[in-house]
Amino acid sequence: MHLQGAPNEIMCRAFPTTLKGPARVWFSKITLNSVSTFKELSGLFIKHFIGGQRCKRSSTSLLNIKQRDDESLRLYVTQFNKEALLIDDANDKVLVTAFTNGLQSGKFLFSIYKNDLKTMADMLYRALKYMNAKDAVSARKGRFEEAGKT
Structure with a gap:
């Protein structure tokens, strides 16, 4: 969508359609009108889920x-x-x-x-x-x- 030049509003509305499971639950808990840009939304997503990276097991x-x-x-x-x-x-x-x-x-x-x-x-x-x-x-x-x- 970035390559197509889609506006922030479209990217923010399309984003949740790609989510499943815990990511969808996380998204549903975001306060309405608390995010104004797709960059901000993607930053929140990364911050929340970066800790969920799979730990390497021995x-x-x-x-x-x-x-x-x-x-x-x-x-x-x-x-x-x-x-x-x-x-x-x-x-x-x-x-x-x-x-x-x-x-x-x-x-x-x-x-x-x-x-x-x-x-x-x-x-x-x-x-x-x-x-x-x-x-x-x-x-x-x-x-x-x-x-x-x-």
């Missing part, structure tokens, strides 16, 4: 993620990946160690140790194969149980 925080007793491997993988995305420049060895450290003992963990996976990509591929195989066995078991009922 990869050691991943060591706190543990698979709960009632948590499926699929949910654990999802939770771990969500947290891992918050870490800048995560080292693959640390990711693999933290992921393995948080797993419950069982067949999947045994297969991880047995195959000595080195990268997180390999780890996630192995987890996906394991989850798909488990789903296939469960589906097959369900079909046999249904066939036995008739």
Whole structure:
């Protein structure tokens, strides 16, 4: 809009249409007629939200993620990946160690140790194969149980 030479009034009226969530709530709390220029509005916005910048997390925080007793491997993988995305420049060895450290003992963990996976990509591929195989066995078991009922 700046390049188009739009007037302040238009930019100020168009601005809230681009906001969602907390930014929209913040905007709705601005006192009417308290802002006179788009520059002033954008300055207020930056001042308010600059503190909301994502803090860099340490990869050691991943060591706190543990698979709960009632948590499926699929949910654990999802939770771990969500947290891992918050870490800048995560080292693959640390990711693999933290992921393995948080797993419950069982067949999947045994297969991880047995195959000595080195990268997180390999780890996630192995987890996906394991989850798909488990789903296939469960589906097959369900079909046999249904066939036995008739």
